[in-house]
Amino acid sequence: MAKKTFKQTSLYKDLRRIIKKWEKDQQTDFYSAFRDALTDMRHLAKDNKLDFADMLDSASEAYCEERQRCTECGQRISKNHLSACGKRVTGCDTVFYEDCMDEE
Numbered sequence: 001m002a003k004k005t006f007k008q009t010s011l012y013k014d015l016r017r018i019i020k021k022w023e024k025d026q027q028t029d030f031y032s033a034f035r036d037a038l039t040d041m042r043h044l045a046k047d048n049k050l051d052f053a054d055m056l057d058s059a060s061e062a063y064c065e066e067r068q069r070c071t072e073c074g075q076r077i078s079k080n081h082l083s084a085c086g087k088r089v090t091g092c093d094t095v096f097y098e099d100c101m102d103e104e
Contacts (some may be wrong), residue, residue: 015037016031023033 019033019037020096022028022031022036026033026036042052045055
Protein backbone atom coordinates (compact mmCIF):
# COMPACT_ATOMS: atom_id res chain seq x y z
CA MET A 1 0.00 0.00 0.00
CA ALA A 2 1.37 3.43 -0.93
CA LYS A 3 2.16 5.86 1.88
CA LYS A 4 -0.34 8.71 2.11
CA THR A 5 1.01 12.23 1.75
CA PHE A 6 0.22 15.10 4.10
CA LYS A 7 -2.18 16.41 1.45
CA GLN A 8 -4.26 13.25 1.91
CA THR A 9 -4.10 13.07 5.70
CA SER A 10 -4.28 16.69 6.83
CA LEU A 11 -6.75 19.54 6.60
CA TYR A 12 -5.23 20.49 3.24
CA LYS A 13 -7.96 19.00 1.03
CA ASP A 14 -10.80 20.36 3.16
CA LEU A 15 -9.27 23.83 3.40
CA ARG A 16 -8.60 23.94 -0.34
CA ARG A 17 -12.20 22.92 -1.07
CA ILE A 18 -13.59 25.51 1.36
CA ILE A 19 -11.39 28.32 0.00
CA LYS A 20 -12.21 27.41 -3.62
CA LYS A 21 -15.94 27.44 -2.75
CA TRP A 22 -15.56 30.84 -1.04
CA GLU A 23 -13.68 32.10 -4.11
CA LYS A 24 -16.56 31.04 -6.35
CA ASP A 25 -19.34 32.23 -4.01
CA GLN A 26 -17.74 35.65 -3.53
CA GLN A 27 -16.71 35.91 -7.19
CA THR A 28 -13.15 36.72 -6.22
CA ASP A 29 -9.71 35.26 -6.82
CA PHE A 30 -7.90 32.59 -4.81
CA TYR A 31 -5.56 35.14 -3.21
CA SER A 32 -8.47 37.13 -1.76
CA ALA A 33 -10.32 34.02 -0.65
CA PHE A 34 -7.16 32.72 1.04
CA ARG A 35 -6.65 36.08 2.77
CA ASP A 36 -10.24 35.95 4.01
CA ALA A 37 -9.62 32.46 5.40
CA LEU A 38 -6.51 33.68 7.22
CA THR A 39 -8.45 36.65 8.60
CA ASP A 40 -11.13 34.31 9.94
CA MET A 41 -8.45 32.03 11.38
CA ARG A 42 -7.03 35.04 13.18
CA HIS A 43 -10.48 35.69 14.68
CA LEU A 44 -10.64 32.03 15.73
CA ALA A 45 -7.23 32.30 17.36
CA LYS A 46 -8.26 35.40 19.30
CA ASP A 47 -11.56 33.81 20.36
CA ASN A 48 -9.56 30.86 21.72
CA LYS A 49 -6.93 33.08 23.38
CA LEU A 50 -4.14 31.99 21.03
CA ASP A 51 -1.39 34.28 19.76
CA PHE A 52 -1.83 34.27 15.98
CA ALA A 53 1.79 35.31 15.29
CA ASP A 54 3.02 32.43 17.45
CA MET A 55 0.68 30.10 15.58
CA LEU A 56 2.10 31.27 12.24
CA ASP A 57 5.65 30.71 13.49
CA SER A 58 4.72 27.25 14.71
CA ALA A 59 3.03 26.44 11.39
CA SER A 60 6.14 27.59 9.49
CA GLU A 61 8.29 25.27 11.60
CA ALA A 62 5.91 22.35 10.99
CA TYR A 63 5.92 23.14 7.24
CA CYS A 64 9.72 23.07 7.15
CA GLU A 65 9.80 19.77 9.02
CA GLU A 66 7.40 18.32 6.43
CA ARG A 67 9.78 19.45 3.69
CA GLN A 68 12.88 17.77 5.15
CA ARG A 69 14.89 15.65 2.74
CA CYS A 70 17.91 13.45 3.30
CA THR A 71 21.19 14.94 2.07
CA GLU A 72 22.39 11.42 1.22
CA CYS A 73 19.55 10.16 -0.98
CA GLY A 74 17.16 13.10 -1.42
CA GLN A 75 14.15 11.18 -0.09
CA ARG A 76 11.67 12.74 2.32
CA ILE A 77 12.63 12.19 5.93
CA SER A 78 10.51 9.74 7.87
CA LYS A 79 10.81 8.94 11.55
CA ASN A 80 13.17 6.01 11.00
CA HIS A 81 14.60 7.04 7.63
CA LEU A 82 17.66 5.22 6.34
CA SER A 83 19.46 6.92 3.47
CA ALA A 84 20.37 5.00 0.33
CA CYS A 85 23.79 4.25 1.81
CA GLY A 86 22.25 2.84 4.99
CA LYS A 87 23.13 5.82 7.17
CA ARG A 88 20.42 6.61 9.74
CA VAL A 89 19.41 10.25 9.50
CA THR A 90 19.32 11.80 12.95
CA GLY A 91 20.37 15.45 13.03
CA CYS A 92 19.93 18.83 11.42
CA ASP A 93 23.28 18.51 9.64
CA THR A 94 21.96 15.52 7.65
CA VAL A 95 18.83 17.12 6.23
CA PHE A 96 17.98 19.97 3.96
CA TYR A 97 14.72 21.81 3.56
CA GLU A 98 13.17 21.90 0.13
CA ASP A 99 11.10 24.96 -0.69
CA CYS A 100 11.14 26.07 2.93
CA MET A 101 10.28 29.63 3.95
CA ASP A 102 13.03 29.66 6.61
CA GLU A 103 15.25 32.61 5.68
CA GLU A 104 17.50 32.65 8.73
